Amino acid sequence: MVKEVHFSRESLFGRSASGPIHTETDTSDYQPSTSAPTNKSFSYGSRARRSSGIIDSGSEAEELFALLQVADGTGTSPRLLKLIATALETNVEKNELQERFTSSTVGSQHMMPTGKLTVFHGLRPPPIALQSYLERVAKYTKCSPMCFVMALFYMDLLGQRDPDMLPTPLNVHRLLLAGTLLAAKLTDDHYFNNAFYGRVGGVSAPEINRLELELLRLLDYRLHVPWEELRCVLKQLVAGSLVIGQGESWSASLGRKRRSQSGHSQSSEKRSSQRRSSIDSSVGGVSASVSASATPSATQSLYHDDDDDDDDDGPGTAEQRRR
Amino acid sequence: MDAYEKIEKIGEGTYGKVYKARDVNTGKLVALKKCRLEMEEEGVPSTTLREISLLQMLSESNHIVKLLCVEHTEENNKPCLYLVFEYLQTDMKKWMDRNGKGPAHPLPPQQVKSMVYQLIKGVAYCHMHGVLHRDLKPQNLLVDDEKMCLKVADLGLGRHFSVPLKSYTHEIVTLWYRAPEVLLGATHYATPVDMWSVGCIMAELVRKAPLFPGDSEYQQLLHIFKLLGTPCEDNWPGVTKLRDWHEWPQWQAQDLRRIFPNLEEAGIELMQRMFAYDPAQRISAKEAINHRYFDDLDKAAVDALESQEVRDRMAEVAAANAM
Numbered sequence A: 001m002v003k004e005v006h007f008s009r010e011s012l013f014g015r016s017a018s019g020p021i022h023t024e025t026d027t028s029d030y031q032p033s034t035s036a037p038t039n040k041s042f043s044y045g046s047r048a049r050r051s052s053g054i055i056d057s058g059s060e061a062e063e064l065f066a067l068l069q070v071a072d073g074t075g076t077s078p079r080l081l082k083l084i085a086t087a088l089e090t091n092v093e094k095n096e097l098q099e100r101f102t103s104s105t106v107g108s109q110h111m112m113p114t115g116k117l118t119v120f121h122g123l124r125p126p127p128i129a130l131q132s133y134l135e136r137v138a139k140y141t142k143c144s145p146m147c148f149v150m151a152l153f154y155m156d157l158l159g160q161r162d163p164d165m166l167p168t169p170l171n172v173h174r175l176l177l178a179g180t181l182l183a184a185k186l187t188d189d190h191y192f193n194n195a196f197y198g199r200v201g202g203v204s205a206p207e208i209n210r211l212e213l214e215l216l217r218l219l220d221y222r223l224h225v226p227w228e229e230l231r232c233v234l235k236q237l238v239a240g241s242l243v244i245g246q247g248e249s250w251s252a253s254l255g256r257k258r259r260s261q262s263g264h265s266q267s268s269e270k271r272s273s274q275r276r277s278s279i280d281s282s283v284g285g286v287s288a289s290v291s292a293s294a295t296p297s298a299t300q301s302l303y304h305d306d307d308d309d310d311d312d313d314g315p316g317t318a319e320q321r322r323r
Numbered sequence B: 001m002d003a004y005e006k007i008e009k010i011g012e013g014t015y016g017k018v019y020k021a022r023d024v025n026t027g028k029l030v031a032l033k034k035c036r037l038e039m040e041e042e043g044v045p046s047t048t049l050r051e052i053s054l055l056q057m058l059s060e061s062n063h064i065v066k067l068l069c070v071e072h073t074e075e076n077n078k079p080c081l082y083l084v085f086e087y088l089q090t091d092m093k094k095w096m097d098r099n100g101k102g103p104a105h106p107l108p109p110q111q112v113k114s115m116v117y118q119l120i121k122g123v124a125y126c127h128m129h130g131v132l133h134r135d136l137k138p139q140n141l142l143v144d145d146e147k148m149c150l151k152v153a154d155l156g157l158g159r160h161f162s163v164p165l166k167s168y169t170h171e172i173v174t175l176w177y178r179a180p181e182v183l184l185g186a187t188h189y190a191t192p193v194d195m196w197s198v199g200c201i202m203a204e205l206v207r208k209a210p211l212f213p214g215d216s217e218y219q220q221l222l223h224i225f226k227l228l229g230t231p232c233e234d235n236w237p238g239v240t241k242l243r244d245w246h247e248w249p250q251w252q253a254q255d256l257r258r259i260f261p262n263l264e265e266a267g268i269e270l271m272q273r274m275f276a277y278d279p280a281q282r283i284s285a286k287e288a289i290n291h292r293y294f295d296d297l298d299k300a301a302v303d304a305l306e307s308q309e310v311r312d313r314m315a316e317v318a319a320a321n322a323m
Helices: A059-067 A078-097 A130-141 A145-161 A172-187 A194-201 A205-218 A229-241 A250-260 A266-293 B046-058 B092-097 B109-128 B192-207 B216-228 B266-275 B286-289 B301-321
Strands: A005-007 A020-023 A101-103 A111-113 A304-305 B005-013 B016-023 B029-036 B067-075 B078-086 B141-144 B148-153
Touching: A059 A078, A059 A229, A078 A130, A078 A172, A078 A229, A111 A266, A130 A145, A130 A172, A130 A194, A145 A172, A145 A205, A145 A229, A172 A194, A172 A205, A172 B046, A194 A205, A229 B301, B005 B029, B046 B067, B046 B078, B092 B141, B092 B192, B109 B148, B109 B192, B109 B301, B192 B266, B192 B286, B266 B286
Parallel strands: none
Antiparallel strands: A005 A020, A005 A304, A101 A111, B005 B016, B016 B029, B029 B078, B067 B078, B141 B148
16 A cells, blocks of 8 residues: 655745655654764865776776666666665764754654754654655656765765754755755756656655755855765765764865855845845744644644555656656 | 846847846946746756856866856746856857858958867866766857957756766757767767867858758758768777667768868868767867867967966955955
8 A cells, every 4th residue: 555645844934845755665754773873074085086087996996886877777776775874864863962953842753953944954854764765766766876975965065064954854855855856957867857856755846946946055056076076975885984064074165165266246145144044034933833833633644545546657747857 | 136237138048038237346247147947847947057067167267158156036026046157249150140141251261260279178178077068059159259269158958977877868969060979869978979069160160151950860960971971880880789870871971172172181180080970089179179270370379368367267266265
C-alpha cells in the first residue's frame, strides 16, 4: 500500500506549505545515526585546478569515479546514497549534541531552534529517514549522481558562513532538496522542473521556488564547484570523515573574496541586508504564533492511506521534464 | 533597481527583455537582462542559472562579456532577477552587415583576422576553465565598435565538462553552427563542438553570408556533406555507429579555395582544421591561437588589452580586500 506523507509546516509567509510525498514503503520517523560524531575537520584541499583531466589515476580515483557512474543506466549508486545519508545523519546528530536545538514546550515532535529560523526550517522533522529520502529523490528525478555531492558542498559552504544553516533535523531535507535541484539545473541537460521536485520532496511548488531563490542568494549565485573540491568531498564521504560547515576551508575565504569581487554596489549590499532582516523578523513572528497555537492534536496526520495510487510511475508527467 | 535608469529596450529573449540602462551612481552604461520568474512550475530558468554561474567564473577575460552583478527585486508582487552586464553597442551579426550585406561588401581581411583571433581567445578561455559554450553564433558575440573588441556572450546553454555527468543533449547550438557529431546524435561530445561553430563564424565573416544555412537537421547535414564531402570510417572512425547515421548520398569534398577566393592560404588551412570531421582531429582553441594565420596580426595589441584589463581588475579586488 502506498503511503502519502505531508511535510506540514508553517511557512515563512504565514501559511501552510505542505505537499504530498509518495513513498513505496513505510518510513520510520527520522532517526539520527548512532555512530559517534567525527572530530576531523573538513577542508577542500588545493585550490589549483588539476591539469590531469577529470580524475587522478590509481585505485582510489577509480573508486571515486565508480561512485559517480549512473547505476544500471537508471540512477545514483546505492553506495553513494548510503554514504551521503550516513554523513548527513552523523552531522545532524553532532549539531543536536551541541545543543543547537532545544525541545519546544509544544510537544516532543516540535523542536524549535535556538538560532534564527530560515526558510529551510520546518516545524518538525519530516517523518522519512534521510536515506529513504535520498533514494526517493534519486529514483524519481534521475539527476546525475554528482548533483548530490554538489548539494553537500553547498550545505558545507552555508554552514561555514552561518552556523544557523548547519544541517539539523528541521532543515536538512529542504537543504538537500534545494541543493540537488540547483545542481541538476546547472549540470544536467535533462532535468525535471521545480514543481516535480516539490512533489518528489514533499513541498509545494511555491515553497520549492522560495527555497531555490533563497539558496541561490545565500550562495551569492555561485553554483559552480571545481572538480578538485568535489573529489575532496567524495574522499571524505568514503573515509566517513565529512564534517559539514566546520573549519576555515579555502572555499570559505574564497567566498569572501568572491563577494568582494562580485561588483555589487553598496546600495545593493544594503538592500540585501534589509531583505535578510525582514526575513528574520517575519520568522520571529511565525515562530511565536506557532509555539502559541500549535498542538499535537491540531497537527494534521502525517500519513494517510491512498489505495488508488498504487502505480510506480512516480509523481508528475513527462511535460515536467525540461530540455 | 533604483540604481539603474532604463534608457531603451534593446532585445527580448525567452525569459524576458534586455534594456540599455545607465548606472545612476557611476553614469556608466549597462545592459539589464530581465529574467521573469513567473513560471511557477519551473522556478529560475536553468539558462539563467548557468549564465550567472559561468560568467562569474569567466568574466576575468576581456573576451567574455562581464556580468557586473545580479539584482533580485519584486515587480507586481512577483520575484524578478536582473542580470547587470557591461554594455556593448552591437553584436557581430549587426557589425558584419553595417557596411552592406552579402559577398559584394567584404570585410577588410585584417578585421576578419582580428575578430577570429579574439573569438578563439574567448573560446580558449572558456575551455581552459572547463566550460563548453554550445551556442556560438554571430548574434551571441558582442562587439565594442570603438575598441574593435569582441566578447563572447550568452552562456545560457553552457555546461561544465570537467566533472563526470550523464549524457548530453543534442539540442544545442543554432542549426547553422551545429557540429556534425551533434547533428548525428552523439550524446557525449566536448570542446570540438565549439570549434566547429568558430569555423562557421569565420567562414561567415569572410563570405558575409552563412556557410551552412540548413532549415532542418537533415538539410543541415546535406549542406555540410556537399561542401566537405560525405564522411566515412576512414576520415571519421566511428561515424557509422552514431545514432542518426544512415546511408547518405556520396559527395566529394570541394576545394575551399574556390569557396573563399579572398582568403589567404593559411586561413584556408585553419578553416579546414576547424572543419575536421573527426572531433579528435579538429583543432583546439589553444592550438588555433598559435596558428600561422595570425602571424601577421598585431597580437600584442589584443593581448595587452586583455592583460591590462585583468591587471586593473586584480588591483580593484586587492583594494576591496584591503578595506
